[in-house]
Each structure stands twice: as structure tokens, then as C-alpha cells.
Amino acid sequence: MYIPLRMEAETTAELSLLRRRLARLITPVSGDPAASLVDVTIRDPATGVERMVRGIYKDGLDGDFGTGYHGYWQKLGITFECPDPWWLGPERTRTMQIYRGSKAFLSRGATERVNLAANPSFASLTGAFGAGTIVEASGASVALSSDWSSAGDTSVKITPGSNVLAAAWLSPYSAALIRGGDLAGKTITVALDMYLPEAQSGASGAFARSLGIGVMQADGSVGIAADAWSEPAPNEAGVHRLVKVYEVPEGARGIYLSARNGSTSGPVFVDALTVEEGLTGGSYFDGDSEGASWTGTPHESTSYIVTPGSGTPFFPIVLAPSSIVGEYDVPIQGDGEVWPAWEIQGPGRDLTIQRGDDRIFIAGEFPAGSVTRIQTRPRRITPDRWDDVSLGSKLFPLRPGPNRIRITMVDAVPDTPDSPGTLVRLVWQERYLEGI
Incomplete structure (x- = not known):
């Protein structure tokens, strides 16, 4: 990825300082590709839309000031190598929890x-x-x-x-x-x-x-x-x-x-x-x-x-008249599949997250107040719960367009004035082929 850049300062010394700060910011960390990734964000001034891509700096800061140097300002061309060429939209979240009118103790399911x-x-x-x-x-x-x-x-x-x-x-x-x-x-x-x-x-x-x-x-x-x-x-x-x-x-x-x-x-x-x-x-x-x-x-x-998917269904925080109990659409914009993260706050047990035939099933307890994070890419569950994941589970992506999601959990509870209830939060960033 090539980014044309114009740098400007009040004095030549300030311009040099600005170049050094930029170099420290984007210069790769030796032997650590992950730490070398730089978030490059662009913003469309007409619409205010921001998109970001992650890359590793390759060249554009080396050598003399070049022909683009004019004392107080300079034109540069910065090149990044992007392991994942997709541009990412802003982080989005969807929080699901038990409707407060539900029973505090719910059946374990079929x-x-x-x-x-x-x-x-x-x-x-x-x-x-x-x-x-x-x-x-x-x-x-x-x-x-x-x-x-x-x-x-x-x-x-x-x-x-x-x-x-x-x-x-x-x-x-x-x-x-x-x-x-x-x-x-x-x-x-x-x-x-x-x-x-x-x-x-x-x-x-x-x-x-x-x-x-x-x-x-x-x-x-x-x-x-x-x-x-x-x-x-x-x-x-x-x-x-x-x-x-x-x-x-x-x-x-x-x-x-x-x-x-x-x-x-x-x-x-x-x-x-x-x-x-x-x-x-x-x-x-x-x-x-x-x-x-x-x-x-x-x-x-x-x-x-427990029959997977038969536990107590979650309700969205806001119940619209068109909501289906336990199932709802998550609309995904952009041009490609999205690999989301799921954050689960206990109490509850035997979690199922399902879309069609794709399913994540984690058996066992989620203690009250605990937070478990499932990252679909890279494949990571924190803290480690892989021993509790069923063999048929798949850490699936979300596709562009509507995604009908069903979440169930045994013994999930709603919020009370004295304690937080069970909560599942979906976090994702949409992917685009172009920056703006």
C-alpha cells in the first residue's frame, strides 16, 4: 500500500523532529512482525467515514530529504506491506442479555x-x-x-x-x-x-x-x-x-x-x-x-x-415488535466475511451460539462475574476453554448481509438492582476492498 504524505512545520528543526517521530512510530520492531503492524486510518472528509488497514512499513523515510523537500514542508511516499489487505470499518458491538421480566432461574433446556x-x-x-x-x-x-x-x-x-x-x-x-x-x-x-x-x-x-x-x-x-x-x-x-x-x-x-x-x-x-x-x-x-x-x-x-441450542434463549436489550424470541438478525455491511469476537459474562452454563448449521457449543459453568472471550480469528478462547468445546463446534464468520443468530445458555439470569446478569456481547469490524 502506498500513501502520499505531506509534512509541514513552522521551522526546519520542527520538520526534522516531526520526521523522527514518524520514523519511531512506524519503523518495524526487529524480529516481531505482530508488534510491527501499524494501524493506518483514513477519513473521508465528505462523509466522515473512517476505515483502517494494518501494515508493516517498508520504505519512504530513508535517504536524504529528496526532491520533495522545501524547507518547512516535504512530500513523502510511504509504502506499507499489508498481511491482510482488507480495510476495516469502525468497531461495532451488539449486546444481548436476558429480558428483566424473565425468571431469575431458568430451565436447563431439553x-x-x-x-x-x-x-x-x-x-x-x-x-x-x-x-x-x-x-x-x-x-x-x-x-x-x-x-x-x-x-x-x-x-x-x-x-x-x-x-x-x-x-x-x-x-x-x-x-x-x-x-x-x-x-x-x-x-x-x-x-x-x-x-x-x-x-x-x-x-x-x-x-x-x-x-x-x-x-x-x-x-x-x-x-x-x-x-x-x-x-x-x-x-x-x-x-x-x-x-x-x-x-x-x-x-x-x-x-x-x-x-x-x-x-x-x-x-x-x-x-x-x-x-x-x-x-x-x-x-x-x-x-x-x-x-x-x-x-x-x-x-x-x-x-x-443438553440438546445443543435448546437452553433458555437470550433476548436483545431492546425488544422490537418484529423480534423473534432467542433469534435476531445481525446485519453485516462491507465486501467480505467478518471474524467476530464473543464476550460472555456469567453466570450460566452450556453456551450455544448458532447460525444455521454452524455452531459454537461450550459445556460447563460460566461463573458469575467472569468474562470469557472467544476470538474467531485468530482462534483463541480466553481463559482457555478448549477442553469444553464440542467436537462439532466451528468458530464461524459472519457473512455480508443479514445473519440470523441464536444464543442460548442454561441458568442465565437477568440484571437485578444488586448484581449484573448474564450477558453476551458480539464485537466485529466490517471489511472493505477499498479505503474510501
Whole structure:
């Protein structure tokens, strides 16, 4: 980029001083291209429009005063090399927040899956449903083990005795129905990982290496029906996912689970428990999984996966009659795509920013008062939240013309007289092929 420049001062000395100041301002920093960038802004005197381009000085100040020198004034030609040749318009912002008339506590949105097991990765020997403890039965020796795990750091090791019925009750008979609702009369899918270090060679009983679903009936009796056991894990070394779909009887007062070793030789390990309402594939997830959250203390509470984009929608600060709840148009002028920045102020969690099929989804908490900045170019999230970004996310640009944007966030709150609420600010500069 070439810029013709006329410099003028009251005296020759002042002109020389002005040249030195210009040189200090635009001379590149050795070995640091980013620090060498100079913002060159021009203004159209007729319209007042300003546009800016960033460049690195190349030449125009070197040598003698040149033929353009006239004592008190001088003509120069300054050349810059521009890594990005686009001219940028003024910085624009759009701020979105929850309408003050909304509830202070908002729903978490639609859930794709809910894991009702409150100790799914067996971080302790607390019962899987948050009540009682894991117990030994029929000669089994049960212990928390770090020898192997498929979720978290530990699993439950079931070492048999001389009884082929050796089992571990994952919740005692007295456990109430799984927290999260009454499952009586409903279909559930229960699954866990069972690991065999090696094939078992001793005597085996019925339902060896299986997962059973027990029921406390309305009259207080308990038991596991023959059709409430899963298919057995193969008698071969490795990890096997056991899945059982079961219809809980009407009037049931509670359910419990049993993982059975079923052999007199060799231990088995169980881990990665899921208990879900309805028919699911039984694959494992907990609150630490991508796109998932705990309902309470991690590894001591149930967990869920929110359907991206189904959380509470944001409202613009000013609601026009044509506004669509949670969706609004951001008009982009200029000649090229815009790479914006998004600033998120908590509280809230599980943020989704979406335009059509392009989506940014960041799972987890945004603490009250915290500010997270997402820069789409360069790709940067401050503070670092890349571990919380879903694999399907894309830091997308905004296109010239209208951009229909939807922003949702779980547990977002409006402003109150005592504290600021959740806020999302969009910052961008439009790009042009010409300066003026």
C-alpha cells in the first residue's frame, strides 16, 4: 500500500523532529512482525467515514530529504506491506442479555440423555443411587480397585469365593427408587462395563458375568426375576458392555442392581454404569463427558446431556415488535466475511451460539462475574476453554448481509438492582476492498 504524505512545520528543526517521530512510530520492531503492524486510518472528509488497514512499513523515510523537500514542508511516499489487505470499518458491538421480566432461574433446556446413576464411575463404594453402600453377597469379596477402570480412576472388583452366586449389590434392598422420578411401570435401559483380566476356568453358575435388575415389590418382597438378567459377558479376557432393557413392574417401590461374577475362579471388574429411562443404546456418559453436566457434586449426582441450542434463549436489550424470541438478525455491511469476537459474562452454563448449521457449543459453568472471550480469528478462547468445546463446534464468520443468530445458555439470569446478569456481547469490524 502506498500513501502520499505531506509534512509541514513552522521551522526546519520542527520538520526534522516531526520526521523522527514518524520514523519511531512506524519503523518495524526487529524480529516481531505482530508488534510491527501499524494501524493506518483514513477519513473521508465528505462523509466522515473512517476505515483502517494494518501494515508493516517498508520504505519512504530513508535517504536524504529528496526532491520533495522545501524547507518547512516535504512530500513523502510511504509504502506499507499489508498481511491482510482488507480495510476495516469502525468497531461495532451488539449486546444481548436476558429480558428483566424473565425468571431469575431458568430451565436447563431439553435433554438428550439423563444418567440416573449417582455414582456412575464408582469413585467410591457409595451405592450407585446415592443411598447405602455396595455390599457383598453369596461369598463375593467386593473392593474399590485402581487396577483397572473405564471411567474415572477406580472400579468395583468382585473376587469370588467358593460360591458361584458371588455378586455385588450396587444398591441395598432398602434403596428408594432412583432419584429423578418414579420408574414404576416404565422401561429403563441399564448398562455397565465388565472387565475380565483372563478367561474364567472354575465352576460357573446361572447368570454368570451378568447384570441383574432387582425389584422391591409393593408388599416389600425383593428379588431378581429370570428375565431381568442381561446376556452374560463372553468368557474371554477384555472389556464387555452389558446392556439390559427392562420394564419396571407397576407398583414397584424400588429397584436395585446386581453384578454377578458367577465363577469360583478369577475376579471381574465393573465400572461405567448408566441407568436411563426409555430405550437407549446404553453407551456410557457422565457429567464429565463432552456436552454433559452433573446435577450436583461431580461423581455423587446424576448427570445429563443438553440438546445443543435448546437452553433458555437470550433476548436483545431492546425488544422490537418484529423480534423473534432467542433469534435476531445481525446485519453485516462491507465486501467480505467478518471474524467476530464473543464476550460472555456469567453466570450460566452450556453456551450455544448458532447460525444455521454452524455452531459454537461450550459445556460447563460460566461463573458469575467472569468474562470469557472467544476470538474467531485468530482462534483463541480466553481463559482457555478448549477442553469444553464440542467436537462439532466451528468458530464461524459472519457473512455480508443479514445473519440470523441464536444464543442460548442454561441458568442465565437477568440484571437485578444488586448484581449484573448474564450477558453476551458480539464485537466485529466490517471489511472493505477499498479505503474510501
